[in-house]
Amino acid sequence: MDLSVTSREQGGRTVVEVGGEIDVYTAPVLRERLNDLVGHGHHHLVVDMEHVDFLDSTGLGVLVGGLKRVRSHDGSLHLVCTQEKILKVFRITGLTKVFPIHDSVDAAVGAAGGTQPGA
Amino acid sequence: MDLSVTSREQGGRTVVEVGGEIDVYTAPVLRERLNDLVGHGHHHLVVDMEHVDFLDSTGLGVLVGGLKRVRSHDGSLHLVCTQEKILKVFRITGLTKVFPIHDSVDAAVGAAGGTQPGA
Amino acid sequence: MATVTLRFTPLPEHVRTARLVATAVARRMGMDDEVLDAVRLAVGEACARAVRRSELAGRGDLVELRLDDADDRLVVAVVDRSRLEPDAERDSGLAMTLVEGLADEVVESAADGGGGSRLELVWGA
């Protein structure tokens, strides 16, 4: 399994750092982690994609699913990504218009994401 | 082509540093470089294998060929190798008895290899 | 014309192997990094789709990935034996959008000799 997912709290957001390959084989693991976080009340997520080497449509589907899920709790899901290769995947599918994408975790955490978190 | 070959003179020996994969596809390049060196009068070779990631029987054949060639000029061919994965290839084929194998380039250059070089 | 064909049991875990093979063949053809990334992703999508179609149909027939190097064009064909119509898969929106955005040419047809889909992708005209 060449996927790693770790999360931490920062500035009232939950930063989810993803590393490795998000594909048809590993995406279910990411989906489970995101569902778990949302289920435990973490509704403002920042997904840090800087250490992602590969992202396919299954991975995109998991991120879209996560976005819908947090939104149903008035939450937010922001992305951190500067890798051209990964940005291209969001661009081709038109998802750059769906996800707020930032250059750094600090910028993502600082951005006003929907409702401000209670914390 | 994932093979690199560079050579330099050191202590009267010609040190040939090989990097990458020596296999059925790349071995002809190494053979040509060794033949070229011997053809230009470099008869005392130290082949540094520390940066070799993969070695197959074609590569072994090239090294055996190089050994025969330098010997026909009263030369020598010593190897530098500490990688267990690569040493195993020499061990399985019995070639640890054919090649003097050293832990470092300095040790290989310092070893009395057949006739001492003229230089 | 050099050919490499990979056939695999329709399981997600083999899609990565398919990507490795496609990328290795494209690299050997001297394609640049941007094209390599496109080949890796598009071939992965096409193979993942073939796996999904096979799972949907409950069929275990091997999926075939065929790579032909013809005059500097890389011609890739992904064939499933799902017995489903070429367009029968649901939810392939993102996957097919990527494939079409990444390959120079995309053609889908019925797999000959046994129902299923044959998706052909071409790079470097």
Added chain:
Amino acid sequence: MATVTLRFTPLPEHVRTARLVATAVARRMGMDDEVLDAVRLAVGEACARAVRRSELAGRGDLVELRLDDADDRLVVAVVDRSRLEPDAERDSGLAMTLVEGLADEVVESAADGGGGSRLELVWGA
């Protein structure tokens, strides 16, 4: 039982692709690094030998690498269509010494349905 089959034009440049595929399948089976190194090298040797045999015979029929994952045993078969007898290759001393030193089991037989060799390697009894 999961199966991956790679078929390739008998050219040295494809042997690396064959190694990649074999290593990927073995890694997925959870084999440890030492076994992975053995699989990589032995499968590369078997495929390079199949390429040499095909070149020797002047035949371009695709070489087949078949990987079966059966109850934690990795069963590898390399089949050439050289029309040469299984042992016809000359100079296979070092290559076969390595194959035999690296695999847990090695069996060579005539390729059925067309002359050539079928070399079977097994890891993890």
